[in-house]
Amino acid sequence: MIRTLSSRIERLKASPIRDILSVAGQPGIISFAGGLPEGSTFPDVGRLTAVQSDLQYGPTEGEPRLRSCISEQLYQRGLHVEPSQVLVLSGSQQGIDLVAKLLIDVGTSVAVESPTYLAALQVFSLFGACYQSYQIDDIASIADTANPALLYSIPTFQNPSSYVYTTEQRMALAQLCDYKNTVLFEDDPYRDLAYEPCDRTPVCSFVKHTSWVYQSSFSKTIAPGLRLGYLACSKDLLPHLVKLKQAADLHSCRLSQRSVLRLLNDDTAGHRLNHLQVNYKMKRDAFNASLLRHFADIATWQVPAGGLFFWLTLRHPLSVPTTALLKPAIDAGVTFMPGEPFFADGRPCASCFRLNFSHTQHTDFDRGLALLAAVFKQYTTKY
Amino acid sequence: MIRTLSSRIERLKASPIRDILSVAGQPGIISFAGGLPEGSTFPDVGRLTAVQSDLQYGPTEGEPRLRSCISEQLYQRGLHVEPSQVLVLSGSQQGIDLVAKLLIDVGTSVAVESPTYLAALQVFSLFGACYQSYQIDDIASIADTANPALLYSIPTFQNPSSYVYTTEQRMALAQLCDYKNTVLFEDDPYRDLAYEPCDRTPVCSFVKHTSWVYQSSFSKTIAPGLRLGYLACSKDLLPHLVKLKQAADLHSCRLSQRSVLRLLNDDTAGHRLNHLQVNYKMKRDAFNASLLRHFADIATWQVPAGGLFFWLTLRHPLSVPTTALLKPAIDAGVTFMPGEPFFADGRPCASCFRLNFSHTQHTDFDRGLALLAAVFKQYTTKY
Structure with a gap:
């Protein structure tokens, strides 16, 4: 039984997303949720x-x-x-x-x-x-x-x-x-x-x-x-x-x-960085191609000039927070990052979400985005 | 120009000791100040x-x-x-x-x-x-x-x-x-x-x-x-x-x-720990022997049953905080840890200080403690 926690703990928001995403790290789930780099871009561990x-x-x-x-x-x-x-x-x-x-x-x-x-x-x-x-x-x-x-x-x-x-x-x-x-x-x-x-x-x-x-x-x-x-x-x-x-x-x-x-x-530092940029740029473009295939009718986005993320805005806001779609998405075998936690004022966003393109294998993009689009389309109709 | 720092920064005490001790890490200074383990007790870096x-x-x-x-x-x-x-x-x-x-x-x-x-x-x-x-x-x-x-x-x-x-x-x-x-x-x-x-x-x-x-x-x-x-x-x-x-x-x-x-x-984990204990116990005893030689007339202490420190109490408290002796000690080529920062109520202790026996080479104990005792004796007389 805890006697007193500090008042700041009341401000430490419960994170259902964190809990759900820890489930989402399991094999078989295609994850667009985190901000993880692609493992193949890391230096060889022997060089540490x-x-x-x-x-x-x-x-x-x-x-x-x-x-x-x-x-x-x-x-x-x-x-x-x-x-x-x-x-x-x-x-x-x-x-x-x-x-x-x-x-x-x-x-x-x-x-x-x-x-x-x-x-x-x-x-x-x-x-x-x-x-x-x-x-x-x-x-x-x-x-x-x-x-x-x-x-x-x-x-x-x-x-x-x-x-x-x-x-x-x-x-x-x-x-x-x-x-x-x-x-x-x-x-x-x-x-x-x-x-x-x-x-x-x-x-x-x-x-x-x-x-x-x-x-x-x-x-x-x-x-x-x-x-x-x-x-x-x-x-x-x-x-x-x-x-x-x-x-x-x-x-x-x-x-x-x-x-x-x-x-x-290291002599190869410049080469490594260049390789990273070329690799991620190709992934970004492949991801965008899949997005155009599956999301063009329900969302808009800018192609990112850098970084790890696409930020999508639904053409028609849901009447529920995008967080509500996380569980159905995971059930379908795919994860994304809902938009609400990115807004300071806590107002339900209901129309934005983030997709990471760096971590998932290139070959899984299209299947994952098709699964995710299906979930969004189901809910766009439902709400 | 800083506009506003948080109120907690006012409670983040200035640490003259930290500044002085960073000087004290220089070669030629015998340090009894920190809580550093002896480097020779570390595993071989190749085993990481x-x-x-x-x-x-x-x-x-x-x-x-x-x-x-x-x-x-x-x-x-x-x-x-x-x-x-x-x-x-x-x-x-x-x-x-x-x-x-x-x-x-x-x-x-x-x-x-x-x-x-x-x-x-x-x-x-x-x-x-x-x-x-x-x-x-x-x-x-x-x-x-x-x-x-x-x-x-x-x-x-x-x-x-x-x-x-x-x-x-x-x-x-x-x-x-x-x-x-x-x-x-x-x-x-x-x-x-x-x-x-x-x-x-x-x-x-x-x-x-x-x-x-x-x-x-x-x-x-x-x-x-x-x-x-x-x-x-x-x-x-x-x-x-x-x-x-x-x-x-x-x-x-x-x-x-x-x-x-x-x-x-590792198979050798138990052996390593045993070696650590035997080594530190020997150092503790050698340190105590030097302490008895140089500090018995001005301070009292218990021989520690474990850990890294001797805690000494002066027989006659100084009229200045032990912190005041840090600079003269460093000038003499030796450091110690003054007692005052270990007391929550901030009252000047003026009679206690901590000596670490694990980090300094065995062969430097006697010389370092002789130098330190001379500083304390000078100040015991002075104040």
Whole structure:
């Protein structure tokens, strides 16, 4: 019998989706639900490496050589940071936890895109955020009324919409944060999965005055099982984030850090990334062809210029949340990600859902999408 | 310029010690400060292992085979838990973060030993804990007045005191938590570093009604660089802790999990642990001999029955905190851990400090302790 849980646990939403999806991981189910990379894109496990000294405790901030390497990569992206501004993370999910701890009290105003990454909403809500949602392509909509302490954005191949901010939108977002003295938190895990030319300059590089945090991940370009990501931030925030990281897990796994450093410096790194892009672009196109076959009459979508997802909007909204279709879909042997958890305001979306194209085998696309379309068509008629 | 940080950051204490100790890690300094295992006790890095499928995302709860293996070990310790009650952690520091999130609001009453593990205090304070301190060997002292929501204890080779609860004290502590409906949080990272026979039965195994969390670590018996620990808990708490773990870092590094599982199931695991105990026991005795040579006239201590630390009490308290001696000690080429950060009530201790005997080379003990004693003697005279 539990006596008292913290008040934040009341805000830790029950996740029926999580439970259902754990069932969905079983063999025989075609899954478009998660954001899993294709396993064949991972480096050969034999190329991972560690040395004896990696077994001891290490620095909270991360391995110095890895921080330098990340700093160099960020320079190339247009974000000028010193190695001392880089904090290695145990996956970029940890960055969300640390930034939420740093900035969010109960009632703190947080601006988020609508829709946005559901696991960021989960963490922000845990700490008591009040949301100011804005349409991704309408940054001006928060310009007058809201005054958020924190703005969370995924400007490049956004999750779930795969939207890419234009250069003008990037500059406008940075200006807005400067103007309002809002901390900009830019989440950029998909940027290297680019299939079309587009501006991917970090929005943080346009910031003039305000505090900012930029984070990315090695989960999509190297391997998620290593649990490694990083953040870079304005110098005022770093000491706090280092202490919060220390309190969270002391430091990140040194085997993972050593392996990632080796793979980043590997002669074949550029080739691997190029191969990844070519492979995923082909999968995207094959997925789109199947979508056109099965969903063109009931939904609309944009072909994503990068990232891992198609975001579909039903031509006629259901009268039930798309979450209600998850169980029938699983019963039919296929999964997808309902739209509702991506919206901060909790209003039933009933018309949007996300499909991942990276994880499922190419050869299963058409069968899976046919099964899924049948479920949607059944419910479109029913409700 | 930061607009607003969360109120919890005000409670995230500045850590001059952390800054000083980062200097202290430099070559030439003899360090008795940290809790680092001796590097020669680590397994050969070549025995770490991973398979290709470990590179994909994994389950939040941890690898099923590792959870089963941990459950079996806990059965052998007297704590009867099913594999489903085990949650793999990215080091046991993460368990402290998750339990604090689960239970601590601003003003929540938390009972802690006096002294206790400083990094637990750091996290509990971050979330706003109000402390009820009790003397380790006087559990009854909290029986009447306090009514804590959470009680944090390190019953076996406590950090920093190395105290071991007797069987009676273990039972009394469990009864107290049952009586008060206080959640018992037992931290047990040192239990396998036992140099004398003593009861190490988990206190959680004596609990009848109340909720509990038991956690331990592979940092002391395998290697800290892997960042792997685990918790087991009463069934009511597990679903919450799994969700909090998911929000914190999705799951722990799978290379580390695979490697630890292999090492636990290795034929040589028992031999390794035995070797570790014999080696550390010899170091403890050599350290004690040097202590007797240099500190007998100014301090008292118990020879620890296990763990990694000597906890010394000055015969005559200083008029300054022991923290004030850290810089002079480093200037003299030696470090130690001041006593003050181990006390929840923040009152200057001025008479206690912790010395680690596991990390420093055996051959450096005598020289380091002579240098340190000289600093203490100088200040004992001065103040």
